[in-house]
Amino acid sequence: MKIGKLSFSKLCTVLVFVFLYAPIFVLIANSFNASKSRAIWTGFTFEWYEKLFHNEIILTSLMNSLIVALVAAVVATILGTAAAIGIHNMNSVLRRFIMSVTNLPNINPEIVTGVSLMLLFVGVNMEFGFTTLILSHIVFCVPYVILNVMPKLRQMNTSLCEAAMDLGCNHWQVFRKVIIPEITPGIITGFLMAFTYSIDDFVISYFTYGAKAQTLSITIFSMTRRKVSPEVNALSTIIFVVVLAVLLIVNIIDIKKHKKEARR
């Protein structure tokens, strides 16, 4: 699809990338802007970064987000992996029904899931706080684990299990020595997806958090309502750098692995 040297799709790609990154670079630039106003540049400063690190609220909510994400992801991984193994061995009618219900939190708009969970917690008179937050996060994390482990189970060679049992393994040993190693990539991917979606979540947290258990997204939301918050820009820049570093590392490992396999 080339029209001269610059093809149409290449041009589009460049424009779209500019569109995607322009606001981010504005945030990054503004994080060093000495002026509180977001449009006038008065000088270079690290002041906002310093303020950020002394901002108790932000640091606490960051810690909260990490704790919630970690707990939710771990519980979701255990629950989801067990579920995937169980569902995999069910007949197809039951399996399809359970998978449809499992996909409901994903298909539903987040606001509906969030509201429904809020009604549940209000209905049982549970106090809104860490418990409600973590429970809600597990709800939308488990489907990701199941969706990542199931394909691995399907791809697994069942003769391996039978061979292991022929050689004398009981069920637990088959599980530990044959099944787990086969599905581990799915478990890891599921865990990472769960963790990532939990850290970034806003809508569900918005309906299920408590005053003492605010996640980073909630704090950012309340900060952006009050128009003057240059620390938010500093926060954005740090998040951007961290995410960039993580993605770079993952990709470099991936490329190296691919090159190694290509050489064989």
Added chain:
Amino acid sequence: MNKKAKIAAFPYLIWMAVFIIVPLALIVVFAFTTTVTVDRDGNVLTPEEVAEAEAAFWEENGEDADIAELGFGEKTVFTIQNILDVSKYMNTLLNSIWLALIATVICLLLAYPVAYFISRLHFTKQKVMLMLAILPMWMNFLLRTYAWMTILERNGLLNQLFSLVGLGPFQMINTQGAVVLGMVYNYLPFMILPLYSVMTKIDSRTIEAAQDLGANNIRVVGRVILPLSMPGIASGITMVFVPAVSTFIISRMLGGGTNMLIGDLIDLQFLGNAYNPNLGAAMSLVLMVFILLCMSITNSIDDQGTEVSMI
């Protein structure tokens, strides 16, 4: 192995019942019920009658008397009024759908060439470009929307650039256009990914074969690439339209208080000033049914039944 393994799913099944089915059932229940005040004999009282009775009571017994002596209680009754009330907000619902549709179409038009371009690159470059395309997605959703507030304000960057060439300051933020822009910006990577995923499976030789047989570029796109990328298009449309139609953050941050979408309305019923969980549940139910309808339509179009998985 098989029979015993089923037990492994039992904890999850209990979880599923409690945390997925019950909450949704609650929404249905709340949508079809409302709480009314009843007097001692069980007669339903309107809010005006309640206010009258309370005022009379206080007049008789003094301001400090315990209102509980009146014997009024609360009862939950079945009603379809909530669902009917949702029709009062039909404008907002239709507006949300309309804006989400525009945003989805724009995302599709922008993402299609990008996904195609990346899918034709050399493997290493593909990974890098893909990573760059989804990097914004990993940044916090709110921060990304907040970034546009900075750019679109009256003294924001865009208006500053415009003033350099003598164009007056435009009102860009707090408009419907800003909301659509926010939707497109936030959900574009969700359209690029499924499209890319499908396009990598399109063998270049297929395209070359079409060109060898005399097809010009438009025909190649229309008759080869487009049909083969349908599963990705269906997937991408779902991943953009559903969050776009139900968002309330984007409309609040970029649309000001005036451009309300259905998400804002639901939010108001539960956590806002107009506390009415029954109406909110009814709106959520309507929204959910609408989304499920859309998805079954999309699924029937994509009759290959191919599921596009992400990364």
